[in-house]
C-alpha cells in the first residue's frame with residue numbers, strides 16, 4: 001500500500017491555546033480513516049490544515065503527493081471537502097446546485113444532469129429537487145451539501161462530521177455511498193464523535209484527545225487494548241444499572257462482582273467483551289456520545 005496522507009509533528013495553537021501538540025498520521029490509499037474525538041479536540045483544525053485552509057505552526061503534511069504548505073494548489077486539485085457548515089447556493093434549487101457544481105468540475109451538461117439525478121435519488125432529495133435551497137430544513141441542506149462532494153470522484157475526500165444532524169436512514173445511505181467511493185479507490189478521511197460510526201465504517205481509527213493521537217488502529221485493535229471483559233448488572237427490564245471493567249482474570253471478575261454486590265443494587269449479572277466505548281474511556285478518561293439509533 002502507498003500512503004496518501006502523511007502528517008508529521010503537526011502543531012497548531014490559537015493564541016496561547018495549543019490545539020494540536022504534535023500529530024503524526026498516515027493514511028493509505030483507498031482507506032476509510034476516522035479521526036475520532038470529543039467536541040473541541042481539534043478534528044476540524046486537522047482537516048483545515050490538510051485541506052490547506054489553515055496553516056500549521058510546525059510540522060509537515062503531504063496530501064496526495066503535495067505538501068499542503070508548499071503546494072496548496074496541488075492539494076486542492078485532488079481533494080474534496082464537506083465541512084460542518086453548508087456551502088450550497090440558497091437561490092438555486094437542489095438539482096441546479098448539483099448540475100452547476102458538476103459543470104464547474106468539468107462534467108458535460110448531460111453528464112452533470114445525469115449525476116445530479118443519481119445523487120438526488122441517493123440522498124432522498126428527488127421530491128425536493130426543484131425547491132429552492134432557502135426553503136430546506138437543516139437535514140436536507142446537509143444531505144445536499146454531502147451530495148455535492150460526491151459529484152466527481154476526488155482522490156481524497158474529507159468529511160467533517162458527515163452524519164451529524166442526519167436521521168438514521170440518511171446516515172446509512174451516506175455510509176453506503178462512502179463505502180462505494182472507497183471501493184472505487186477514493187481515500188476517505190472523516191471525523192466523527194460517534195464510536196459506532198468509526199466502528200461501522202472505518203478501516204482504521206485514530207483517537208484525538210488533549211492535542212495528540214492517543215491511540216490508533218482498527219476498531220478490533222483498539223478494543224483489544226482495553227483487554228478484559230466487563231461485568232454488568234442489569235434490572236429485570238434489561239436496563240444497565242452498573243458495570244465494572246475487569247482485567248479478564250478470574251480474580252478480576254470476582255472483584256468486579258464483589259464491587260457490584262457492595263453497591264447494593266439488585267439485578268442480573270452478565271459478562272461481555274469490551275466495546276469501543278470502553279476503549280475510549282480507558283484511553284482518554286472521557287466517554288464519547290453514543291448514538292441511540294445507530
Ligand SMILES: Nc1ncnc2c1ncn2[C@@H]1O[C@H](COP(=O)(O)OP(=O)(O)OP(=O)(O)O)[C@@H](O)[C@H]1O
Nearest residue numbers: 014019037038039040041042043044045046084193
Ligand atoms: N480560528 C480559531 N481561533 C481560535 N480558536 C480556535 C479557532 N479554531 C478552533 N479554535 C479552538 O480550537 C479548539 C479545537 O477546535 P476544533 O474546531 O478543531 O475542534 P473539533 O474537534 O472539530 O470540535 P467539534 O467536535 O466541536 O467540531 C477549540 O477549543 C476551538 O475553540
Ligand SMILES: [Mg+2]
Nearest residue numbers: 043044045084
Ligand atoms: Mg469540528
